[in-house]
Every structure is written in C-alpha cells, then in structure tokens.
Amino acid sequence: MSLENMIYFNQVNFSYGSHQVLYDLSFSVDRGEFICLTGKSGCGKSTLLRLINGLLDRQDGDIRILGKKIGQWEIHELRRKMGYVLQEGALFPHLTAYQNMCYVMKLNKASSQQCENRISELLPLVNLERDVLNKFPDKLSGGQRQRVGIVRAIAHNPEMVLMDEPFSALDSHTRKSLQDLVKNIHQKLNTTFVMVTHDKEEANLLATRVIRMAEGQIKTLI
C-alpha cells in the first residue's frame, strides 16, 4: 500500500452508534482499477462507499483519497471528483435527461457548449438516442434511466466512479447490456471504478480485482 493510492484505508473502524460495522479495515485502490465489492447483505459494503465519498466520518484510522487525508478535503470538492451510479439511476425527477447528464458539469462551471459537446460524445457510448434528452425520468425505461445515470456519473471526467448495486433493479437482458457498456467505458476512459454488487458473475465479468467483505473486514482479494 502506498499513500499515493487513489483510495487508501488503513485500520479504519466505523460504528453506527454502538453498532460496529467496520473493524480495522485496510485496503487500497490504484488508478484504473475496477474493484467489485462483494459480500453478504449487511457486511458493510455501502458503508465503505459512504466513507470514500465523505458522506460518513471515519471514527478511527486513516483514509486518504487521491493521496490527501479525507479530513483535509473540502467535501464538495471531493465529491465533484467522483461520479455515482445508484440503483435505478437515482435521477433528479424534476430535471430532464439532458439536465441530469450535465448536472455535475454545471456545478464544475462548464459552459453550455462544453456540456453539449460532451453529452454528444457520450450518447453513442451508452447507446442512447437524442430523443431521450428532453424527457423527464418518469418517461424513461429502467435501462434508459440507468444509461442517463451513467452519463451523469462520467460526464465531468471524474477521478473515480462509485456504483452501489447499479443494475440490481433491471431485467437480465438490460443488465447484461449495461454490464458490457460499463466494461467498455472502463476500458475506453481508464477511469477507476468501485462497484458494490451481490452478483458474483457480474463481479467476475467487470472487475480487475474482486474484494470480498465479511464481518466488517476484507476477507479476500482476488
């Protein structure tokens, strides 16, 4: 492990009140890796993701993101270096597909022209037609919503993309095509991915490294 890792955890403990969830957890992620985090329900996978993006405060141990101690990051700055894909896309319902896609780019002060160019570049990568752009999320299929969510996560060129069970609500055909799509995006953009999944096949297909968690610790690195 080195302090230059994209993500570095050293002997991290975390509890919700009196319920300890992570025990002395140490691991690191290098640039360009695709990590799949697996493990039984309740073992602490989502908690780990929330510690990476600063949504939760560690109570003990050392966490560094992009080489900088987590406590030294301005939290909004840290989050804008990341992209997120959650179950069902978790799109903003009051924004169109296009506005959702540009959301973080706008926060990063991109111009309208830069947004337009970037979205035009990414649409073919996620197999979306332009006619979805003006639709609101409730008028999109589950697969389309997740494709919009993926564009939103990568449009601002994040340092890393965090995904929490992104495909679990999709039918198997749509799930398969989105897995292929994410694999292709990882290879093309060489972005670092950390994805929580229950699905071992999915983990083996996508990951450059599978991490299995149990009882709040890392048990196996494959």
Ligand SMILES: Nc1ncnc2c1ncn2[C@@H]1O[C@H](COP(=O)(O)OP(=O)(O)OP(=O)(O)O)[C@@H](O)[C@H]1O
């Ligand atoms: N906000 C919270 N307050 C209190 N306890 C929580 C909270 N969030 C999670 N927990 C508990 O912490 C433990 C780990 O939860 P976490 O969501 O990290 O697990 P997980 O491995 O992601 O589970 P799943 O696969 O079911 O999503 C569980 O026992 C859960 O009940």
